Amino acid sequence: MFVSDSAAVRRPRIQSRAEATILHADLDSFYASVEQRDQRWLRGKPVLVGGGVVLAASYEAKAFGVRTPMNVGQALRLCPHAVVVPPRMSAYAAASEAVFAVFHDTTPLVEGISIDEAFLDVGGLRRISGEPVEIAHRLRAEIATKVGLPISVGIAGTKFLAKVASADAKPDGLRLVEPGRELDFLHPLPVQRLWGVGKVTAAALHANGITRIGQLAELGEPHLRAILGPAAARHLFALAWARDPRRVETGRRRRSIGAQRALGRRGRAPEEIAAYLDGLTDRLGRRLRAADRSCRTVVLRLRFDDFSRATRSHTLLEATDATASIRHAARLLLDTAQPLVTERGLTLIGLSLTNLDDAGPRQLTLPLEPRAENTLDATLDDLRRRFGSTAVTRAALLKTGEGLSVPLLPD
Template sequence: MLHADLDSFYASVEQRDNPRLLGRPVLVGGGVVLAASYEAKASGVRTPMNVQQALRLCPHAVVVPPRMHAYSAASKAVFEIFRDTTPEVEGISIDEAFLDVGGLWRIAGSPVEIAQRLRARVRAEVGLPISVGIARTKFLAKVASAVSKPDGLLEVPPEGELQFLHPLPVERLWGVGAVTARALHERGIRRIGELAELGEGPLAAAVGPAAGRHLYALSRAQDPRRVDTGRRRRSIGAQRALGRRVRADDEIEAYAHGLADRLGRRLRAARRVCRTVVLRMRFDDFTRATRSHTLPEPTDRDAVLLHAVRTLLTAALPLIHERGLTLIGLSLTNLDDADSMQLTLPLEARADSTLDSTLDALRDRFGSDAVTRAALLHRGTGLTVPMLPD
């Protein structure tokens, strides 16, 4: 397995396209740091951090606005190289993927040779640094790529897996976040080797049976998962930060409509339909809440999605007035393929030419902001972060 991960992706694209930024600390973002170059990370800058806080840590950093179209184009170019290397590619995000190269020994050489050529091609053809981890399992390959950063290559041979893994901190294990790490630290467990020595039983008592079984297996370098080339999203979502300023109801509704339009377009582009609409809210005290509505039948129609969003938002307005809203998000879940959708009476074929499809075509040709809702004029549609296909 290879785990290939572009280094500080957004910031690296900015440094590639503007040579004056090479070797300088770069922050990509506006109010929040979306990405930081390694020169900025050396000063303690992390994502997502407030830009002002980041500048206090790194006063000489250069702040540049995000250019999502440039990052999307760079990602597509890199994934073309991945798929030219092996047909077994599982994208994790727009800047990282797993590649199964186990069957390429005779035609392409050893995994290390394949990784070396891949890194050289990404540097020569796309102009970006990329780190690659090589291991027998996906988990170890991902850890190896993280350890090799920046712009590195690291192989973990099968006979050296535990020697590589056990000295690392427990935070390197998938599933160990702040809460789990604190529970382990309280028991004196800070290294993966110490966790492995503890055993599955005591570990399950500390973090729960499922988590204990999962973490113990990883601590023994056991990860049976294969590269999954057919994985599709189980949900799609989008969100918009609103800041601390009090927003009028019509402004909040306009932003919700803009998010619904964006998600409806993604649904149709992926030829999928959804059954459940989820409204996500973050309040002024940083607490969160969700509200969901399940539709009678799957849909990809904007009018149906908007009706569900309005219903959810109307019901949530008293809570928003009481606690203040700093972020609004929407998710579409219970996804299915549009081609396999159960027809309802009357049994008529779905029209290919609709208002939704016409607006999609206009936005595809002239840009996402070519057609927008009147309520969003002078408010913008917010950042659209590039993602893998849905």
């Protein structure tokens, strides 16, 4: 175990603000809460949303150890009396839209993180709306009244601390990290609460006797660098001392979009896997064009039967929003990974598009052909927009469908 160079040396308590004016608002067990709101008989009961995999679990189910994304069969062994309901993505998208309307009515400074959580900066609203704690209480009450959902809110001087505080407040609570007492709140917590500490990093820290954030803070960055490397050490050491100067940003567009499909543990023929990949490609191409974006890099993500994972990526010569170009790159990646799939079996396939850019005017390449407007992609997009995403689908997906399409924040 490493120890600090000097126990007497104390770092100053550095924070980005002298006041706690950043809110992190996070809906509680979002999908499950929507189901309990819309179906009264589910209230107070353990609810699992999903099919083969648990997409969300109510707190009544979590009390039995159910977690996401656990297999539903495993979840039912832990909680045999749980009620399994199929997901209703359109209902969740509508609920998210209503919640974000309340966020934007509260403050113009809203940074959406996902469809069920956001950061809000209320630092300039004291004369209009009162103290941050008062604003947070009203926010929770409005969402409960107008949308009918429970939400937890953390209040702090930094985004990181606000997010940790909202997790501490769950379920359906509010937690203020008072200025000057940030480290009193943060240091007793387990190191897993730091952004960037997953299973591997936590295991490395635990092997050196570091289980709490306070121990990591006292260790010193040089010793931490020897355990985790320079980048991770710098990042985690700063967070351990409550240093997070990031502001709440509005209007920032996402840097990637992705979709995935769980396949279960049954063996799949290569052509069946390829069909699922084509379905993901169609979905992402549609989202890309709807957001008026283009991509340069296609990333294939695989999870095998032994729970190991693999990632393959391909960067295109020029940005595109054409489904055919994206599909060609994705198929090349799958063909390259096929020996691994055959050897280990495949339980999940995912596709991401990164290096996104606006699909506006761009430098043309030979033979200097402009972007066509009347394309097959545009026609299919229009049909699916008017008649639903399943109005036109690939023949290979007629029996299985495209799979679940998780709602996203508007880009």
